[in-house]
Protein backbone atom coordinates (compact mmCIF):
# COMPACT_ATOMS: atom_id res chain seq x y z
CA UNK A 518 0.00 0.00 0.00
CA UNK A 519 2.69 2.44 0.97
CA UNK A 520 4.32 1.64 -2.38
CA UNK A 521 1.14 2.64 -4.16
CA UNK A 522 0.81 5.97 -2.43
CA UNK A 523 4.48 6.71 -3.13
CA UNK A 524 3.83 5.99 -6.82
CA UNK A 525 1.24 8.71 -6.88
CA UNK A 526 -1.88 6.47 -7.17
CA UNK A 527 -3.73 8.25 -4.37
CA UNK A 528 -2.95 11.84 -5.43
CA UNK A 529 -4.36 10.83 -8.84
CA UNK A 530 -7.74 10.44 -7.20
CA UNK A 531 -7.42 13.31 -4.73
CA UNK A 532 -5.98 16.24 -6.70
CA UNK A 533 -7.62 18.51 -9.30
CA UNK A 534 -7.35 18.13 -13.09
CA UNK A 535 -3.88 19.80 -13.09
CA UNK A 536 -2.53 17.22 -10.65
CA UNK A 537 -4.14 14.46 -12.59
CA UNK A 538 -2.50 15.56 -15.85
CA UNK A 539 0.87 15.96 -14.19
CA UNK A 540 0.67 12.52 -12.59
CA UNK A 541 -0.38 10.97 -15.92
CA UNK A 542 2.49 12.74 -17.68
CA UNK A 543 4.99 11.46 -15.12
CA UNK A 544 3.71 7.94 -15.53
CA UNK A 545 3.85 8.17 -19.30
CA UNK A 546 7.49 9.30 -19.09
CA UNK A 547 8.35 6.29 -16.98
CA UNK A 548 6.70 3.77 -19.32
CA UNK A 549 9.07 1.34 -21.07
CA UNK A 550 10.29 2.48 -24.47
CA UNK A 551 8.13 -0.13 -26.24
CA UNK A 552 4.92 1.36 -24.81
CA UNK A 553 6.04 4.92 -25.46
CA UNK A 554 6.50 4.08 -29.14
CA UNK A 555 3.26 2.13 -29.29
CA UNK A 556 1.26 4.99 -27.77
CA UNK A 557 2.93 7.63 -29.93
CA UNK A 558 2.31 5.50 -33.00
CA UNK A 559 -1.37 4.94 -32.16
CA UNK A 560 -1.89 8.67 -31.50
CA UNK A 561 -0.15 9.61 -34.74
CA UNK A 562 -2.11 7.13 -36.86
CA UNK A 563 -5.39 8.20 -35.22
CA UNK A 564 -4.58 11.91 -35.69
CA UNK A 565 -3.51 11.29 -39.30
CA UNK A 566 -6.69 9.35 -40.04
CA UNK A 567 -9.00 11.96 -38.48
CA UNK A 568 -7.27 15.01 -39.98
CA UNK A 569 -6.80 13.35 -43.37
CA UNK A 570 -10.41 12.22 -43.62
CA UNK A 571 -11.78 15.59 -42.46
CA UNK A 572 -9.63 17.57 -44.88
CA UNK A 573 -10.42 15.36 -47.88
CA UNK A 574 -14.08 15.46 -46.97
CA UNK A 575 -14.07 19.26 -46.80
CA UNK A 576 -12.01 19.57 -49.96
CA UNK A 577 -14.45 17.28 -51.77
CA UNK A 578 -17.27 19.61 -50.73
CA UNK A 579 -15.59 22.92 -51.46
CA UNK A 580 -13.87 22.20 -54.74
CA UNK A 581 -15.73 21.60 -57.96
CA UNK A 582 -15.39 18.11 -59.43
CA UNK A 583 -12.80 19.20 -62.01
CA UNK A 584 -10.57 21.11 -59.56
CA UNK A 585 -10.69 18.24 -57.08
CA UNK A 586 -9.69 15.87 -59.86
CA UNK A 587 -6.74 18.14 -60.86
CA UNK A 588 -5.38 18.67 -57.30
CA UNK A 589 -5.84 15.15 -55.92
CA UNK A 590 -2.16 14.17 -56.41
CA UNK A 591 -1.01 17.34 -54.68
CA UNK A 592 -3.23 16.42 -51.73
CA UNK A 593 -1.83 12.90 -51.57
CA UNK A 594 1.75 14.23 -51.78
CA UNK A 595 1.08 16.84 -49.12
CA UNK A 596 -0.36 14.30 -46.68
CA UNK A 597 2.25 11.65 -47.38
CA UNK A 598 5.25 13.97 -46.92
CA UNK A 599 3.73 15.95 -44.02
CA UNK A 600 2.71 12.76 -42.19
CA UNK A 601 6.05 11.03 -42.77
CA UNK A 602 8.09 14.09 -41.69
CA UNK A 603 5.98 14.55 -38.59
CA UNK A 604 6.19 10.91 -37.54
CA UNK A 605 9.96 10.80 -38.23
CA UNK A 606 10.39 13.91 -36.09
CA UNK A 607 8.30 12.59 -33.23
CA UNK A 608 9.93 9.14 -33.23
CA UNK A 609 13.44 10.47 -33.45
CA UNK A 610 12.82 12.85 -30.52
CA UNK A 611 11.15 10.11 -28.55
CA UNK A 612 13.84 7.51 -29.13
CA UNK A 613 16.61 10.04 -28.55
CA UNK A 614 15.18 11.10 -25.21
CA UNK A 615 14.38 7.55 -24.21
CA UNK A 616 17.89 6.36 -25.04
CA UNK A 617 19.60 9.34 -23.39
CA UNK A 618 20.26 7.36 -20.17
CA UNK A 619 22.14 4.77 -22.27
CA UNK A 620 24.29 7.53 -23.75
CA UNK A 621 24.91 8.85 -20.25
CA UNK A 622 25.92 5.36 -19.15
CA UNK A 623 28.37 5.11 -22.01
CA UNK A 624 29.85 8.55 -21.23
CA UNK A 625 30.20 7.64 -17.56
CA UNK A 626 31.83 4.29 -18.38
CA UNK A 627 34.30 6.09 -20.66
CA UNK A 628 35.11 8.67 -17.95
CA UNK A 629 35.70 5.87 -15.46
CA UNK A 630 37.99 4.09 -17.90
CA UNK A 631 40.03 7.31 -17.98
CA UNK A 632 40.26 7.19 -14.19
CA UNK A 633 37.61 9.82 -13.27
CA UNK A 634 35.99 7.91 -10.46
CA UNK A 635 33.74 10.74 -9.28
CA UNK A 636 31.33 10.29 -12.21
CA UNK A 637 27.79 9.01 -11.61
CA UNK A 638 24.83 8.78 -14.00
CA UNK A 639 22.22 11.37 -12.93
CA UNK A 640 18.45 10.67 -12.81
CA UNK A 641 16.61 11.32 -16.07
CA UNK A 642 12.87 12.11 -16.41
CA UNK A 643 12.49 9.76 -19.40
CA UNK A 644 13.87 6.78 -17.58
CA UNK A 645 11.71 3.67 -17.42
CA UNK A 646 11.95 1.04 -14.69
CA UNK A 647 14.43 -1.21 -16.54
CA UNK A 648 16.66 1.72 -17.42
CA UNK A 649 16.48 2.96 -13.85
CA UNK A 650 17.56 -0.45 -12.60
CA UNK A 651 20.46 -0.50 -15.06
CA UNK A 652 21.63 2.97 -14.02
CA UNK A 653 21.33 2.15 -10.34
CA UNK A 654 23.34 -1.06 -10.77
CA UNK A 655 25.95 0.87 -12.73
CA UNK A 656 26.28 3.55 -10.06
CA UNK A 657 26.57 0.88 -7.36
CA UNK A 658 29.27 -0.89 -9.38
CA UNK A 659 31.22 2.37 -9.59
CA UNK A 660 30.94 2.78 -5.81
CA UNK A 661 32.33 -0.74 -5.39
CA UNK A 662 35.20 -0.06 -7.79
CA UNK A 663 36.03 3.18 -5.96
CA UNK A 664 36.05 1.58 -2.53
CA UNK A 665 38.07 -1.41 -3.80
CA UNK A 666 40.65 0.76 -5.45
CA UNK A 667 40.92 2.95 -2.34
CA UNK A 668 41.50 -0.17 -0.30
CA UNK A 669 44.09 -1.46 -2.76
CA UNK A 670 45.82 1.89 -2.71
CA UNK A 671 45.90 1.90 1.08
CA UNK A 672 47.19 -1.68 1.17
CA UNK A 673 49.97 -1.05 -1.33
CA UNK A 674 51.06 1.99 0.65
CA UNK A 675 51.11 -0.05 3.84
CA UNK A 676 53.27 -2.63 2.08
CA UNK A 677 55.66 0.05 0.82
CA UNK A 678 55.98 1.55 4.27
CA UNK A 679 56.59 -1.84 5.83
CA UNK A 680 59.19 -2.60 3.17
CA UNK A 681 60.91 0.71 3.84
CA UNK A 682 61.03 0.05 7.59
CA UNK A 683 62.35 -3.47 7.03
CA UNK A 684 65.06 -2.21 4.68
CA UNK A 685 66.12 0.40 7.22
CA UNK A 686 66.23 -2.25 9.94
CA UNK A 687 68.34 -4.68 7.88
CA UNK A 688 70.68 -1.89 6.76
CA UNK A 689 71.18 -0.83 10.39
CA UNK A 690 71.78 -4.41 11.44
CA UNK A 691 74.34 -4.95 8.68
CA UNK A 692 76.08 -1.70 9.45
CA UNK A 693 76.05 -1.85 13.23
CA UNK A 694 76.56 -5.58 13.77
CA UNK A 695 78.03 -7.49 10.84
CA UNK A 696 80.27 -4.63 9.68
CA UNK A 697 81.54 -4.08 13.22
CA UNK A 698 82.50 -7.72 13.51
CA UNK A 699 84.36 -7.65 10.22
CA UNK A 700 86.16 -4.45 11.24
CA UNK A 701 87.35 -6.00 14.50
CA UNK A 702 88.46 -9.03 12.50
CA UNK A 703 90.55 -6.76 10.29
CA UNK A 704 92.16 -5.08 13.29
CA UNK A 705 93.02 -8.44 14.82
CA UNK A 706 94.49 -9.60 11.54
CA UNK A 707 96.66 -6.48 11.40
CA UNK A 708 97.96 -7.15 14.93
CA UNK A 709 98.53 -10.79 14.10
CA UNK A 710 100.45 -9.82 10.98
CA UNK A 711 102.99 -7.84 13.04
CA UNK A 712 103.71 -10.73 15.37
CA UNK A 713 104.09 -13.39 12.64
CA UNK A 714 107.34 -14.58 11.06
CA UNK A 715 107.65 -13.33 7.41
CA UNK A 716 107.04 -16.75 5.78
CA UNK A 717 103.59 -16.97 7.36
CA UNK A 718 102.47 -13.43 6.44
CA UNK A 719 101.14 -14.00 2.86
CA UNK A 720 98.44 -16.30 4.18
CA UNK A 721 97.17 -13.68 6.67
CA UNK A 722 97.45 -10.92 4.05
CA UNK A 723 95.17 -12.97 1.81
CA UNK A 724 92.75 -13.28 4.73
CA UNK A 725 92.89 -9.50 5.14
CA UNK A 726 92.06 -8.93 1.48
CA UNK A 727 89.10 -11.29 1.72
CA UNK A 728 87.82 -9.63 4.87
CA UNK A 729 88.13 -6.17 3.27
CA UNK A 730 86.21 -7.38 0.19
CA UNK A 731 83.48 -8.86 2.38
CA UNK A 732 83.25 -5.60 4.34
CA UNK A 733 82.97 -3.53 1.18
CA UNK A 734 80.33 -5.84 -0.23
CA UNK A 735 78.35 -5.65 2.96
CA UNK A 736 78.58 -1.85 3.10
CA UNK A 737 77.37 -1.63 -0.50
CA UNK A 738 74.35 -3.81 0.28
CA UNK A 739 73.57 -1.67 3.33
CA UNK A 740 73.94 1.51 1.23
CA UNK A 741 71.61 0.18 -1.45
CA UNK A 742 69.07 -0.84 1.14
CA UNK A 743 69.09 2.51 2.86
CA UNK A 744 71.90 4.94 2.15
CA UNK A 745 73.11 6.56 5.33
CA UNK A 746 74.06 9.56 3.20
CA UNK A 747 70.34 10.20 2.59
CA UNK A 748 69.59 10.42 6.29
CA UNK A 749 72.79 12.27 7.15
CA UNK A 750 73.25 14.70 4.26
CA UNK A 751 69.94 14.78 2.43
CA UNK A 752 68.53 14.19 -1.05
CA UNK A 753 70.92 16.29 -3.10
CA UNK A 754 74.04 14.59 -1.75
CA UNK A 755 72.39 11.17 -1.95
CA UNK A 756 71.56 11.79 -5.62
CA UNK A 757 75.16 12.84 -6.31
CA UNK A 758 76.39 9.64 -4.70
CA UNK A 759 73.84 7.57 -6.61
CA UNK A 760 74.85 9.21 -9.90
CA UNK A 761 78.51 8.42 -9.29
CA UNK A 762 77.74 4.81 -8.40
CA UNK A 763 75.60 4.47 -11.52
CA UNK A 764 78.37 5.81 -13.74
CA UNK A 765 80.91 3.50 -12.13
CA UNK A 766 78.71 0.43 -12.53
CA UNK A 767 77.35 1.03 -16.04
CA UNK A 768 79.97 3.23 -17.71
CA UNK A 769 77.16 5.47 -19.03
CA UNK A 770 77.47 9.24 -19.02
CA UNK A 771 75.15 10.84 -16.52
CA UNK A 772 74.60 14.53 -15.84
CA UNK A 773 72.97 15.72 -12.66
CA UNK A 774 71.58 19.23 -12.43
CA UNK A 775 70.22 20.84 -9.30
CA UNK A 776 68.13 23.93 -10.06
CA UNK A 777 67.23 26.27 -7.22
CA UNK A 778 68.31 26.01 -3.63
CA UNK A 779 67.23 22.76 -2.04
CA UNK A 780 67.93 22.21 1.62
CA UNK A 781 66.90 19.32 3.83
CA UNK A 782 63.37 18.31 2.94
CA UNK A 783 60.91 16.35 5.03
CA UNK A 784 62.36 12.83 5.53
CA UNK A 785 59.53 11.12 3.70
CA UNK A 786 59.88 13.38 0.64
CA UNK A 787 63.62 12.77 0.46
CA UNK A 788 63.15 9.04 0.74
CA UNK A 789 60.42 8.84 -1.90
CA UNK A 790 62.32 10.93 -4.46
CA UNK A 791 65.47 8.95 -3.78
CA UNK A 792 63.60 5.67 -4.38
CA UNK A 793 62.09 7.02 -7.61
CA UNK A 794 65.57 7.91 -8.89
CA UNK A 795 66.89 4.53 -7.77
CA UNK A 796 64.18 2.60 -9.62
CA UNK A 797 64.44 4.79 -12.73
CA UNK A 798 68.22 4.26 -12.89
CA UNK A 799 67.83 0.52 -12.34
CA UNK A 800 65.35 0.44 -15.23
CA UNK A 801 67.75 2.38 -17.45
CA UNK A 802 70.57 -0.04 -16.67
CA UNK A 803 68.29 -3.03 -17.24
CA UNK A 804 66.08 -2.10 -20.17
CA UNK A 805 67.00 1.16 -21.88
CA UNK A 806 70.26 0.49 -23.77
CA UNK A 807 70.84 4.23 -23.43
CA UNK A 808 74.04 6.18 -24.02
CA UNK A 809 73.17 9.29 -22.00
CA UNK A 810 71.19 9.92 -18.86
CA UNK A 811 70.12 13.26 -17.40
CA UNK A 812 68.77 13.82 -13.93
CA UNK A 813 67.37 17.20 -12.98
CA UNK A 814 66.09 18.20 -9.59
CA UNK A 815 64.21 21.39 -9.95
CA UNK A 816 62.58 23.51 -7.32
CA UNK A 817 59.82 25.85 -8.52
CA UNK A 818 57.57 27.98 -6.39
CA UNK A 819 54.89 25.27 -6.19
CA UNK A 820 56.63 21.97 -6.50
CA UNK A 821 59.78 20.01 -6.44
CA UNK A 822 60.36 18.08 -9.62
CA UNK A 823 62.68 15.19 -10.31
CA UNK A 824 63.23 14.43 -13.97
CA UNK A 825 65.13 11.40 -15.21
CA UNK A 826 65.62 11.20 -18.96
CA UNK A 827 67.43 8.66 -21.09
CA UNK A 828 68.02 8.37 -24.83
CA UNK A 829 67.44 4.61 -24.92
CA UNK A 830 65.00 2.30 -26.69
CA UNK A 831 61.89 3.64 -24.90
CA UNK A 832 58.66 1.69 -24.41
CA UNK A 833 54.91 2.04 -24.58
CA UNK A 834 53.76 2.94 -21.03
CA UNK A 835 50.12 2.18 -21.86
CA UNK A 836 51.02 -1.35 -23.01
CA UNK A 837 53.05 -1.93 -19.82
CA UNK A 838 50.13 -0.68 -17.73
CA UNK A 839 47.70 -3.02 -19.52
CA UNK A 840 49.95 -6.07 -19.57
CA UNK A 841 49.08 -8.70 -16.97
CA UNK A 842 52.64 -9.78 -16.32
CA UNK A 843 53.50 -6.40 -14.99
CA UNK A 844 56.15 -5.86 -12.41
CA UNK A 845 56.14 -3.44 -9.57
CA UNK A 846 58.85 -0.88 -10.40
CA UNK A 847 56.77 1.79 -12.12
CA UNK A 848 53.69 1.08 -10.01
CA UNK A 849 55.81 1.35 -6.87
CA UNK A 850 57.09 4.76 -7.98
CA UNK A 851 53.56 6.08 -8.47
CA UNK A 852 52.36 4.61 -5.17
CA UNK A 853 55.28 6.04 -3.21
CA UNK A 854 54.65 9.46 -4.73
CA UNK A 855 50.94 9.29 -3.99
CA UNK A 856 51.87 8.68 -0.37
CA UNK A 857 53.25 12.24 -0.15
CA UNK A 858 50.72 13.87 -2.48
CA UNK A 859 52.99 13.67 -5.52
CA UNK A 860 52.43 12.50 -9.08
CA UNK A 861 54.32 10.51 -11.67
CA UNK A 862 54.38 11.13 -15.41
CA UNK A 863 55.97 8.67 -17.81
CA UNK A 864 56.72 9.98 -21.24
CA UNK A 865 58.10 7.30 -23.52
CA UNK A 866 57.59 5.59 -26.86
CA UNK A 867 59.53 2.89 -28.67
CA UNK A 868 62.66 4.46 -30.15
CA UNK A 869 62.08 7.79 -28.38
CA UNK A 870 63.86 7.37 -25.04
CA UNK A 871 62.15 7.75 -21.69
CA UNK A 872 61.38 10.69 -19.41
CA UNK A 873 60.19 10.06 -15.90
CA UNK A 874 58.84 13.11 -14.12
CA UNK A 875 58.07 12.98 -10.41
CA UNK A 876 56.42 15.99 -8.83
CA UNK A 877 55.74 16.72 -5.21
CA UNK A 878 54.17 19.82 -3.72
CA UNK A 879 56.94 21.83 -2.09
CA UNK A 880 57.96 25.39 -1.45
CA UNK A 881 58.61 27.03 1.88
CA UNK A 882 62.08 27.35 3.32
CA UNK A 883 63.31 23.89 2.20
CA UNK A 884 63.02 24.60 -1.42
CA UNK A 885 63.61 27.93 -3.12
CA UNK A 886 63.05 28.33 -6.85
CA UNK A 887 66.03 29.53 -8.85
CA UNK A 888 64.68 33.07 -9.37
CA UNK A 889 63.71 33.48 -5.71
CA UNK A 890 67.03 32.15 -4.55
CA UNK A 891 69.00 34.51 -6.81
CA UNK A 892 66.90 37.48 -5.68
CA UNK A 893 67.46 36.51 -2.08
CA UNK A 894 71.21 36.35 -2.60
CA UNK A 895 71.15 39.75 -4.26
CA UNK A 896 69.37 41.38 -1.32
CA UNK A 897 71.59 39.65 1.22
CA UNK A 898 74.83 40.53 -0.49
CA UNK A 899 74.60 43.76 -2.47
CA UNK A 900 78.36 43.96 -3.25
CA UNK A 901 79.53 40.45 -3.93
CA UNK A 902 82.57 41.68 -5.89
CA UNK A 903 84.01 43.47 -2.83
CA UNK A 904 83.94 40.57 -0.53
Ligand SMILES: Nc1ncnc2c1ncn2[C@@H]1O[C@H](COP(=O)(O)OP(=O)(O)O)[C@@H](O)[C@H]1O
Nearest residue numbers: 800801804805831832837844845846847848871
Ligand atom coordinates in the same frame (compact mmCIF):
# COMPACT_ATOMS: atom_id res chain seq x y z
N1 LIG B 1 64.00 3.57 -19.07
C1 LIG B 1 63.38 2.56 -19.71
N2 LIG B 1 63.71 2.26 -20.99
C2 LIG B 1 63.08 1.26 -21.65
N3 LIG B 1 62.10 0.49 -21.12
C3 LIG B 1 61.74 0.72 -19.85
C4 LIG B 1 62.35 1.76 -19.08
N4 LIG B 1 61.76 1.79 -17.85
C5 LIG B 1 60.84 0.81 -17.87
N5 LIG B 1 60.82 0.15 -19.06
C6 LIG B 1 59.89 -0.92 -19.46
O1 LIG B 1 58.81 -0.94 -18.54
C7 LIG B 1 58.67 -2.22 -17.96
C8 LIG B 1 58.20 -2.12 -16.53
O2 LIG B 1 59.16 -1.55 -15.69
P1 LIG B 1 59.14 -1.88 -14.14
O3 LIG B 1 57.74 -1.66 -13.66
O4 LIG B 1 60.22 -1.13 -13.47
O5 LIG B 1 59.40 -3.44 -14.09
P2 LIG B 1 60.76 -4.27 -14.28
O6 LIG B 1 61.90 -3.29 -14.29
O7 LIG B 1 60.80 -5.17 -13.10
O8 LIG B 1 60.59 -5.01 -15.58
C9 LIG B 1 60.03 -2.86 -18.13
O9 LIG B 1 59.93 -4.24 -18.18
C10 LIG B 1 60.52 -2.27 -19.43
O10 LIG B 1 60.00 -2.99 -20.51
Ligand SMILES: [Mg+2]
Nearest residue numbers: 799800846847
Ligand atom coordinates in the same frame (compact mmCIF):
# COMPACT_ATOMS: atom_id res chain seq x y z
MG1 LIG C 1 62.11 -1.89 -12.75
